[in-house]
Amino acid sequence: MSGADIRQKWDSRHAEADGPGETARVLAENIHLLPTSGKVLDLACGRGANALPMADAGLEVDAWDRSPVAIQHLNQAAEESGLQINCEIRDVVQQPPVADSYDVILVAHFLDRTLVKPIIDALNPGGLLFYQTFTRKKVSDRGPSDPDMRLADNELLDMFRPLQPRVYREELLLGDPSLGWRDMAMLVAQKT
Numbered sequence: 001m002s003g004a005d006i007r008q009k010w011d012s013r014h015a016e017a018d019g020p021g022e023t024a025r026v027l028a029e030n031i032h033l034l035p036t037s038g039k040v041l042d043l044a045c046g047r048g049a050n051a052l053p054m055a056d057a058g059l060e061v062d063a064w065d066r067s068p069v070a071i072q073h074l075n076q077a078a079e080e081s082g083l084q085i086n087c088e089i090r091d092v093v094q095q096p097p098v099a100d101s102y103d104v105i106l107v108a109h110f111l112d113r114t115l116v117k118p119i120i121d122a123l124n125p126g127g128l129l130f131y132q133t134f135t136r137k138k139v140s141d142r143g144p145s146d147p148d149m150r151l152a153d154n155e156l157l158d159m160f161r162p163l164q165p166r167v168y169r170e171e172l173l174l175g176d177p178s179l180g181w182r183d184m185a186m187l188v189a190q191k192t
């Protein structure tokens with residue numbers, strides 16, 4: 001699929017979708033780890049499933065996605081909820097965040113390995129990364145079919161080795177794969 005086709009695919013998906021989507025489990029289960037104030041980036045934010053709850057938690061949220069349709073949905077949802085979110089149509093690979101600029105960075109259901117260093121650099125000292133995305137080991141058809149767009153075994157933990165892991169979950173196909181949380185890995189890690 002060409003770059004233009006992928007963009008169009010996301011624009012159509014966002015146009016057809018209702019609501020912001022489901023809050024990522026890495027945020028929903030660890031929302032108590034967020035600081036009480038500070039600057040947050042939701043990188044490749046989609047329609048704001050994670051930006052909205054972080055703004056609701058009182059944080060100053062920047063939300064970037066290259067899909068104008070997604071950003072339009074998020075602007076509208078923020079306005080309807082009375083929340084202030086700095087939404088931006090932005091290609092995060094071409095324009096990654098600058099160094100020392102965020103207290104929290106959240107990435108959900110998105111993977112571009114060239115962004116690992118910029119993400120680490122963009123965290124302020126003590127800052128937290130919340131990351132959740134698809135693994136190659138899976139029990140359903142959810143997520144990208146291209147293995148390059150999915151994490152290898154333990155890759156999420158390895159990629160962010162310079163940070164201190166605080167929460168990590170990756171179940172692969174261990175035990176009874178019909179139970180538990182499969183198809184993804186999650187990490188909350190801190191820049192010390």
Ligand SMILES: C[S@@+](CC[C@H](N)C(=O)[O-])C[C@H]1O[C@@H](n2cnc3c(N)ncnc32)[C@H](O)[C@@H]1O
Pocket residue numbers: 010020021022024043044045046047048049050064065066067070090091092093094107108109110
């Ligand atoms: C699976 S969606 C995830 C959206 C959101 N993070 C969530 O979990 O609900 C992936 C998003 O990445 C965005 N995206 C893909 N490549 C991008 C890039 N280079 N820069 C910014 N956004 C990008 C797409 O437009 C799409 O909204």
